[in-house]
């Protein structure tokens with residue numbers, strides 16, 4: 001197993017995309033459980049970290065790690081029929097991992113989420129305040145993911 005926290009502090013490639021779920025609503029919890037379970041296993045083996053925001057029909061996923069590994073996995077994920085309208089929003093080398101602790105953090109307003117995204121009073125349609133934040137850098141990326149969940153944000 002690769003320790004995804006081992007290279008914390010060294011540059012890392014980060015890719016962010018947005019997509020729309022195609023799975024039937026009633027099958028979604030089971031399908032998502034399957035995706036998270038497999039992703040956590042695969043991503044750990046690949047030395048990747050990241051997070052998947054699940055918000056209504058929208059996914060926003062961050063993948064962090066070696067550039068070729070991240071791009072390869074993105075190509076696989078983009079071809080997955082469980083979602084559509086996959087748009088690349090960001091792909092850059094950055095100073096550090098934000099989700100080093102997670103092979104794939106689950107961000108949503110579900111009770112079981114690793115990082116909660118709450119529904120704001122003022123703008124109930126977009127994921128809003130995240131009440132318990134681990135650190136400031138995570139807050140920056142989470143804010144960004146919530147912003148990316150907005151369909152008006154343009155692809156790269």
Ligand SMILES: Cc1cc2nc3c(=O)[nH]c(=O)nc-3n(C[C@H](O)[C@H](O)[C@H](O)COP(=O)(O)O)c2cc1C
Pocket residue numbers: 035038039040042043050052059061073076077078080082083104
């Ligand atoms: C929204 C979404 C996010 C996904 N995230 C990952 C991921 O982070 N890691 C991963 O290995 N597979 C992820 N998958 C699953 C991949 O698309 C694919 O099914 C999986 O990697 C197995 O691919 P393979 O059958 O070619 O080995 C995701 C699928 C979806 C729909």
